[in-house]
Amino acid sequence: EVVLTQSPGTLSLSPGERATISCRASQSVRSPYLAWYQQKPGQPPRLLFYGDSNRASGIPDRFSGRGSGTDFTLTISRLEPEDSAVYYCQQYVYSPWTFGQGTKVQI
Amino acid sequence: QVQLVQSGGGLVSPGGSLRLSCAVSGFTFSDYFMAWIRQAPGKGLEWVSFISHENDYADYSDSVKGRFTISRDVANNSLFLQMNSLRVDDSAVYYCARCKGAVTPALDYWGQGALVTVSS
Numbered sequence: 001e002v003v004l005t006q007s008p009g010t011l012s013l014s015p016g017e018r019a020t021i022s023c024r025a026s027q028s029v030r031s032p033y034l035a036w037y038q039q040k041p042g043q044p045p046r047l048l049f050y051g052d053s054n055r056a057s058g059i060p061d062r063f064s065g066r067g068s069g070t071d072f073t074l075t076i077s078r079l080e081p082e083d084s085a086v087y088y089c090q091q092y093v094y095s096p097w098t099f100g101q102g103t104k105v106q107i
Numbered sequence: 108q109v110q111l112v113q114s115g116g117g118l119v120s121p122g123g124s125l126r127l128s129c130a131v132s133g134f135t136f137s138d139y140f141m142a143w144i145r146q147a148p149g150k151g152l153e154w155v156s157f158i159s160h161e162n163d164y165a166d167y168s169d170s171v172k173g174r175f176t177i178s179r180d181v182a183n184n185s186l187f188l189q190m191n192s193l194r195v196d197d198s199a200v201y202y203c204a205r206c207k208g209a210v211t212p213a214l215d216y217w218g219q220g221a222l223v224t225v226s227s
Contacts, residue, residue, distance in 0.1 A: 035213035037152075044202050044220055045144075045152065050213030057215075088152055092212050096168045097142075097154040 002026055002091050006100035013107055019076040021103045023089035028069045033093030036065055036074045039102075040085045048087075049074070081107050109133040109216045111203050116221030123193050123225070129186040129203030129218050136184045137161075140206035142214060143177060143188050145199035145223075153199075156188065157206060171197075193225045 003026040011019050023034070032052055037045035047056040049065035062077045076083055084107045089100040115127040127143070142157040156177040158165045165177050176189040186203050200220040206212035 032211050037214070039152075044204075044217035045214070046217075047207075047213055047215045050207060050215070051211040056213075090152070090154075090213075095166050097157070099152040099154070102151045 001096055002029065002094045002098050004089050004091060004098055004100035006087075006089060006103045008103060009101075010104045010106065013079055013105070015079055015081060015107060017079050019079055019083070019105055021074040021076075021087055021089075021105075023067070023072040023074070023100050025070045025072070025091060027094075029072075029091045029093055030068075033091055034067070034072055035090045035092070037088045037090065038083075038085045039088065045088065076105070079105075079107055083107060109205070111205065111216055111218035113201075113203055113218040113221045116201065116223050118224045118226065119193055120227055121193060121195055121225055124189070124191045125193065125223060127188040127190070127201055127203070127221055127223070129188075131184045131186065131205070134205070136179070137181045140209055140212050141177075141179060141186045142204050142206055142212070143186075144202045144204055144214065144217075145197075146202070146220075147196075147199040150199075155201070157212065158186070160209065190223070193223075195225050197223065198225045199223060 035050040036048040039045040053065045086102045112130045143155040156167045158177045174192045203218040204214035205216040207215040
């Protein structure tokens with residue numbers, strides 16, 4: 001099983017600051033097979049990025065994703081209050097599909 | 108617009124069974140892989156199962172293999188998860204989700220979630 005380890009566990013930042021979330025895989029994951037999600041309390045997750053850093057529909061360009069191999073990063077530039085959420089990475093190249101444990105962003 | 112509407116959650120005793128449903132609309136159901144994801148209270152996301160668009164292949168997490176069965180009814184645009192031999196640690200919110208593509212099956216649309224509580 002591919003283990004995805006996210007860091008940090010929690011980020012506390014101010015509006016306008018930059019958030020950087022890391023997702024490290026226990027074995028190499030080709031970038032088309034990694035995605036990022038945002039989940040707010042009481043809501044289902046929302047797809048942010050997939051494939052080769054493809055931004056999902058409706059996602060503002062202050063969200064960006066990059067990485068390859070075992071190291072991937074989600075960056076949120078110019079944080080806004082509505083970005084408060086838990087963020088997850090996910091790989092779907094190996095079965096079982098696995099998620100990171102989540103990073104909570106507090107603004 | 109794409110919609111996934113879930114039903115079927117509830118309280119069940121350990122060892123019992125439950126069937127979750129996910130009614131989809133706004134897209135051609137038979138063109139897409141579909142998946143079930145669950146989230147225990149206060150915990151992270153856990154993949155449960157996916158099924159191919161042609162209904163000829165399915166995969167399961169080890170934690171549910173042999174107990175859960177995913178299926179789809181193309182005529183009625185519905186996805187199902189039959190859950191048998193339920194255990195206390197199966198308690199979670201269960202989400203159905205559409206896989207964006209067969210090659211890059213990121214989960215691009217999600218149902219609202221159905222709470223399953225396994226307790227005596």
